[in-house]
Amino acid sequence: KQEVTQIPAALSVPEGENLVLNCSFTDSAIYNLQWFRQDPGKGLTSLLLIQSSQREQTSGRLNASLDKSSGRSTLYIAASQPGDSATYLCAVSRSYGGSQGNLIFGKGTKLSVKP
Amino acid sequence: DTAVSQTPKYLVTQMGNDKSIKCEQNLGHDTMYWYKQDSKKFLKIMFSYNNKELIINETVPNRFSPKSPDKAHLNLHINSLELGDSAVYFCASSQVRRIQYFGAGTRLSVL
Numbered sequence: 001k002q003e004v005t006q007i008p009a010a011l012s013v014p015e016g017e018n019l020v021l022n023c024s025f026t027d028s029a030i031y032n033l034q035w036f037r038q039d040p041g042k043g044l045t046s047l048l049l050i051q052s053s054q055r056e057q058t059s060g061r062l063n064a065s066l067d068k069s070s071g072r073s074t075l076y077i078a079a080s081q082p083g084d085s086a087t088y089l090c091a092v093s094r095s096y097g098g099s100q101g102n103l104i105f106g107k108g109t110k111l112s113v114k115p
Numbered sequence: 116d117t118a119v120s121q122t123p124k125y126l127v128t129q130m131g132n133d134k135s136i137k138c139e140q141n142l143g144h145d146t147m148y149w150y151k152q153d154s155k156k157f158l159k160i161m162f163s164y165n166n167k168e169l170i171i172n173e174t175v176p177n178r179f180s181p182k183s184p185d186k187a188h189l190n191l192h193i194n195s196l197e198l199g200d201s202a203v204y205f206c207a208s209s210q211v212r213r214i215q216y217f218g219a220g221t222r223l224s225v226l
Binding site for chain 2: 031032034036042043044045046049087089091093101102103104105107108
């Protein structure tokens with residue numbers, strides 16, 4: 001059974017710092033991994049999707065890496081801003097079976113960037 | 116235009132009632148999903164559906180049933196509501212195995 005763990009559960013940093021959020025998964029048979037952002041009381045916004053054959057994806061100040069064999073992904077945020085404050089969720093989809101599209105989520109990392 | 120829209124945004128009801136949550140997507144996606152986010156903010160898949168098959172998470176009670184009148188809609192029907200059903204329910208859509216786009220959520224409170 002696939003389990004996704006995110007560490008730390010919460011993180012508080014001063015504005016301008018570079019930071020790394022971690023995600024690990026127990027079953028390496030994934031099709032892709034997605035990072036999402038959730039603001040309080042809102043839905044999820046997709047940030048980056050990494051296919052299982054890829055090592056990393058970049059979008060602006062965000063860079064996500066994937067090491068499928070070790071079951072790990074990191075989300076790197078450069079030059080953090082107060083507007084980055086949100087909960088960041090990691091999710092994986094399976095590469096086999098009838099529910100390949102279904103995402104298995106971690107519990108998230110709540111990020112607070114102080115001005 | 117909202118890509119994935121859910122109605123209502125808030126739903127307060129009594130135990131034992133039957134209720135529905137509507138979801139519509141205008142992205143032309145072939146797969147739609149329902150997720151439940153519990154009080155600890157943990158998101159869990161409930162259903163995924165495309166025009167070929169419905170995949171049900173084995174932990175979902177059969178009081179919950181998705182209904183798809185057409186490719187752009189996947190509504191969630193809940194019978195005999197229980198206190199433990201209180202949560203935020205999210206609808207999402209995607210092309211299969213691609214980026215999923217989420218609605219804003221429906222906060223269900225069962226009294």
